[in-house]
Amino acid sequence: MSSELRYTANTQLEHLHARYTGTGHADLTKYEWLTHQHRDTLSSIVGHPTLTSYLAIADGEAIGRVKFEMCERMLQPCGPPPAKDD
């Protein structure tokens, strides 16, 4: 947490989380964390041309198809969320 936030942290934390998608917090569940990890990884693969080529060669698909399937997987990379207990 940067110094400017130290005092106003509570009031602004929520705002910051909304601003910086993927930032963790104390009550983060395993599922949320994993989903963030996967989405970050998938977008990183799409964002690096060499990685998409690499996967396309391994899988025998066109690069465009690989990119598309990666984007599609970002919607729910780790399956549906676990049911809440309460």
Next chain:
Amino acid sequence: MHLYNLTLQPPTAITQAIVGNFSGARQQEIIVARGTRLELLRPDVQTGKVSTVIASDVFGSIRSLTAFRLTGGTKDYAIVGSDSGRIVILDYDPKTSSFVKIHQETYGKSGARRIIPGQYIAADPKGRSVMIAAMEKAKLVYILNRDAAANLTISSPLEAHKNNSIIHHIVGLDVGFENPTFAALEVDYSEADQDPTGEAFNNAEKLLTYYELDLGLNHVVRKWSEPTDPRANLLVQVPGGQLASSDRYDGPSGVLVCCEDHIIYRHMDAPQHRVPIPRRRHPLEDKERGLLITSAVMHKMKGAFFFLLQSEEGDLYKVTIEHDEQDVRALKIKYFDTVPVASSLCILKSGFLFVAAEFGNHHLYQFQKLGDDDNEPEFSSTMYPNFGMDTPTIALPPAYFRPRGLDNLTLVDELESLDAIVDAKVVNLLPNSDSPQIFAACGRGGRSTLRMLRHGLDVEEVVSSDLPGIPNAVWTTKLKEDDPHDSYIILSFVNGTLVLSIGETIEEVQDTGFLSSSPTLAVQQLGTSALLQVHPHGIRHVLSDRRVNEWRVPQGKTIVCATTNRRQVVVALSSAELVYFELDLEGQLNEYQERKAMGSTVLAMSVGEVPEGRQRTPFLAVGCEDQTVRIISLDPESTLETISLQALTSPPSSICIADMLDAGINKIQPTMFVNIGLQNGVLLRTVLDPINGQLTDTRTRFLGTRPIKLIRVQVQRNPGILALSSRSWLNYTHQNLMHFTPLIFENLDYAWSFSAELCPEGLIGISGSVLRIFQIPKLGTKLKQDSIPLSYTPRKMIPHPSNGYFYIIEGDHRVMGEEAKQKKLEELTRQGKKIDEEMLNLPPEVFGRPKAPAGTWASGIHIVSPVDAKTINFVPLDNNESAFSIAVVPFAAQGGELTLVVGTAQDTFLAPRSCTSGFLRTYRFVDDGRGLELLHKTETNDVPLAVMAFQGRLIAGVGKALRLYDIGKKKLLRKVENKNFGCAIVTLNTQGSRILVGDMQESVYYAVYKAPENRLLVFADDSQPRWVTATTMVDYFTVAAGDRFGNVFVNRLDAKVSDQVDEDPTGAGILHEKGLLMGAPHKTQMLAHFHVGDIVTSITKVALVAGGREVLLYTGLHGTIGILVPFVSKEDVDFISTLEQHMRTEQISLVGRDHLAWRGYYVPVKAVVDGDLCETFARLPASKQSSIANELDRTVGEVLKKLEQLRVTASGF
């Protein structure tokens, strides 16, 4: 250890291409992004050849690119989205031939992140604004305008963010001069994230959203948002807006939404139109599989427009929209042609289609017709109820076409691309070659090739003819100063001279005024229309009316050496005297009254060309037997006075003065170089100071074993130098920088420029008694490629140790092998279906192969003779097996007989990795390696991704296990196993009993085999995880490896640990040592680390120059070939690192990426100097150069010399 990284061949893949008038002239150019480089290509409208105008390393990763033109402008700019967290607007400046950054606006962190824009970029077609978007949420809109001085201005960004939504694509809408609008394809995941039943996920809608930039309010609003097909992937702009001159609409506006199997026309408040994407009617087609459009291009002509969409199979479709003003009547689609699958398509106004292929060579096609009136079936939205949108969730009945050869397009040019180097070996297989060749397995699927790369320029022979004897020299000459082409070829023999005239045919002529009974020393077109011949006994000045003025040598002397230019002639006599002649204004050749005694026999002489608008060149260079070169003045005030002298190490054999442009030395004017070829094969290149005549900045280069001959030639209308020794070299200026490259051609004894109508830029040479006329088609390239086609995607290869063949394992996922294909066809015939043979036999290198479901493999072993560029044999694999690893093993149990072991797996799935069974196939070489005989198959429980010969046995990495096998009668026999590796073993290296094991995710392990106890023990590993792709042992302690994220690194084991392990005879010590950090007891230390920017697929330790030092040569997936050179001295390290520091502060990255951050993308760069950055020193403005050189306490020349020396001694390039 300190390393110097140098790129020998930059990446050749094209990730994106855009077209526009970037130079502001009428001609259109193409800008291509090659991952980490930006290049401007210019297709020649007449010849259809594509040439590179400039290429620039951006030291960052380019992710998106768009052309942009301000309203009413005539010049396009390029807007670049990258991983720098900045938007950059580039302008191509034709004057300096460089890209100029006009704007660089920072908006976020660097790196290819999820919510930092840079992935997508879309420009308003009317040139008012641009949108840059991330993979998720973030979209920024910049307003672009021009100020009073007509400069491009950029606003601060306006946000159009939408939380929790994944962006699939964005495009600028053509709305004419209404408010700029952008369309985005988005999916909101917030509900799916909250719903444990998975229902929200299944119902997630893909939204087509319009964002309108309100220019009045300076604000972006979400104007319209509607769900569209959930499998939509691409948006294409449809022309729209009213013309200013008339009330007519250009088009209906809106977008084409490309979905799996369908194309939908979509616009706000307008009915939708949907057509199916026609499929190939192939007997083996997988009907379950959808078809995607992967690239698209829209082209506007006068009053009309059309789209070319390309499917993932490579088929182009022409899509047209029938419209009545703003109302769409019909959307039509039909098959157009098949070209390689492209990453980008560009249509040029001059009627060309540029296809930037995603793998393999890039193509330029010319349109022959637009497919308007052919018999291809056309599918229109009017053929379906409610324009195909009756039930949008149900697919339209499939449409079919028959693929065929090119009909509407013809191929006019091909840009070679090594893209997708999957594996490479560096060995010297060619006879008579002193340096190794690079053999790269490139490409994918049916377009795969094995390419042999040699350092040198490709030479194209035009004519060759045998001569009656062996000539000593050859010249060509024009008759008049302003002739466009040469008229005579003059050949000098030991006892005579032959003159040939160049016309329709080349034939001998007699009455030329040349003396034919004596050999010739020099030929020159003199003055406006005279010719000159120097022979051992005199000089003949042949005037245009065939009158001959002859100057004779005094009795008892002969001419031994001569040099000439258009106005000056200098001859050296056997008495070591120089005689100087100059042409006066009447066209008379006058002898200077004095002769100059040199005191030593003259061996070589040269005068430069007469500079434009001058009477004479003021300098003469004379090389004498006493191992000196003297610069002698030809200035009228000090004629024949010696100005300066340079001592040599060997007698000179040839000298050549040439004025050549080298932007490293002087950006505006050509520099006068004195090239001195020595008898021992060394070339000295010195710079002649035009003021005081001193020789400075000497650079040396070893060219070959024979005495050097130097000849001044014309290359692209600029002077160049041909240097002939045991190899021929060409020194020329390309893109303002000096190049020095060998010619891959037969040895030449003498050569000269040659210009005729059919071959305007050629060269003529003699080798033995053969006269050859040739040209050099691809100037600027450093590697000549010879390719051999392969069947499927190559995976790995291995050279045979003795017969010079390569054994390449190939495998394609989602492709049916021959065996499976036959089975399927039989089944189809049994069902009574008719098989379309013609479709089955479509050549796979053009049309690819039909896609099969995941888990289907086609694979085989290809035996290739790379020297003859021939396929020897192809051994296909059956049972849906695919090969993953290969090794040649001399099994000690069979007396060292060479055996080929191929690791295969059956029914392999990639993610998560699984197979029904892995196999180690053991083959015996038959027929001297031309064939393979299967001895036996050994089952394994996982995919054997790495196999290697080890102490007369086989060591195999099977999943997480490392196993040692010996050969048996029916199987390989497992001797010992260690299954404690991290994820999956992908590479193996060995020295002695040490084995280096590269793991897919866990870096490199050091293992040892202890024979007495038969143990395989891991004793050291890396302290950080690494996704290893390629490794090589640098020495017994050290490993160099590349990882999947584009890094190369070097790890070393402590020598003490190494000794300790080697001294332990049984390995009991290692076995009982306590592990460190949940791993092996010892850790390796990282010595060097560097981010290349391309995935390293092979590393080889090799000496590229005969007798030179060993370097690490790596190849990258996108076609990069680079070397890591160890520095020899501490001074070099200090000097070059300081230079690198200074270069970093120049901020030369065109995408605004910080250089240090780029080279330390994942791990901070360590002990590696970026040679590519240092070499851009030559392109800096002179003032910057000298200030940096000052800081380093050197001159600019010294810095450049050092850089060149580093490159030449390490690579010879």
